[in-house]
Amino acid sequence: MLLLNTLSATQLAPAYGQSSSAGVSISANFEGGRLGQVTQVSNNRWQCALLGETDSENRNRQASWYYFRVDGSKDQPLTIELTDLVGEYNYRYGTIPVSAEIRPVISYDQTTWRHLTDDEVQWNDADTTLMLSFTPQHNTVWVAHLVPYTNQTLGQLLDTYQSRSEVELDTMGVTPEERPLLLLTVTNPEIPISQKKVVWLMARQHSWEAGTSYVMEGLIRYLLDSNKGRTLLDQMVFKLISISDPDGVARGGVRFNAFGHDLNRNWDYVITKEMPEIKAQKQAIKKWLAQDHPIDLFVTLHNTKADFVEGPDQPEGHKLWKEMAQSLSMASEKGLRVMKASTTAGKPGRMTVFQGLWSEFKIPAFLIEMNVGKVEKPNRHRTVEDWLAIGPKLAEAVKIATSD
Structure with a gap:
């Protein structure tokens, strides 16, 4: 069958990345990757907006997927604040598909994944943001809403x-x-x-x-x-x-x-x-x-x-x-x-x-x-x-x- 080339050839979604002076970078330029604007708040803290997706009428914005890669952060405490989460479902505004109940997953090889623990996530109801705080054990770590299947x-x-x-x-x-x-x-x-x-x-x-x-x-x-x-x-x-x-x-x-x-x-x-x-x-x-x-x-x-x-x-x-x-x-x-x-x-x-x-x-x-x-x-x-x-x-x- 040899389907890999025809199935995965892709026009990648718009993705943003920014490198810090310490060499940390965040990107989503790979199959299944998706992320909006990335902003460095401090040396080890980043804001990552979800890109989301709207329909043909520019309605029903959905922000229920993110999948990105962080490089250069081994053994450094890392804080990522996910923003721009509010969307619309069936023409009803205010849905929030990303929340503390749906726990992000991380991987160092895109094969073995684990959910972040209670201590590694924090939901801010006032700002409608989800904060991830963990220390990567390797130089590259992938972060996703669910374990990806490409x-x-x-x-x-x-x-x-x-x-x-x-x-x-x-x-x-x-x-x-x-x-x-x-x-x-x-x-x-x-x-x-x-x-x-x-x-x-x-x-x-x-x-x-x-x-x-x-x-x-x-x-x-x-x-x-x-x-x-x-x-x-x-x-x-x-x-x-x-x-x-x-x-x-x-x-x-x-x-x-x-x-x-x-x-x-x-x-x-x-x-x-x-x-x-x-x-x-x-x-x-x-x-x-x-x-x-x-x-x-x-x-x-x-x-x-x-x-x-x-x-x-x-x-x-x-x-x-x-x-x-x-x-x-x-x-x-x-x-x-x-x-x-x-x-x-x-x-x-x-x-x-x-x-x-x-x-x-x-x-x-x-x-x-x-x-x-x-x-x-x-x-x-x-x-x-x-x-x-x-x-x-x-x-x-x-x-x-x-x-x-």
């Missing part, structure tokens, strides 16, 4: 399984920046589709929600590397979209594509030229249905400040919630959240993918939101290992949700 990460995963007979990789279309929109099919090809249940899973409609890509990787590894997973492939077809917005992931985007459109808000009103991602994904679904193949369940994965399942009031959704709640100790005990008809009442082009697929095709389509804050069990923020471990549980949950 196009390169996905490319490496897909290259691992390129020779497997259970894996088929297709390109549904291309993004505005001409990256491939990938659709991965995982099943036992020797058993006819007519004898299996079909599940579509989608992640990263919003590029900042990196935890969802780790869940997808955990699911893929479970299906292909474990005996239980391979047994599922005799019974099910998995159609997987691991990164729905590769342009956003590459540039360190937040929520909107290159034309400023939310890829989870326009499934009832697709502008082909400006929303090629939704167009391609929707066409792939239509093509599948036109071949007389079923879609027994559709699930889109997202990250927010809570765990819950939402969708139409259908048996598949209630079973999905029950299985996920039992396996993930989800904080919500209220069961399936029954969806509204549209995200913003009275405004066209605001249906989510699960609203749109249910409305147009009566596909039982659901949203799974997963908490990026501290979770009850294991009483901490989720690590990469925790995100990956959700994948096998999700695979088993969708099996039960589609059972007769």
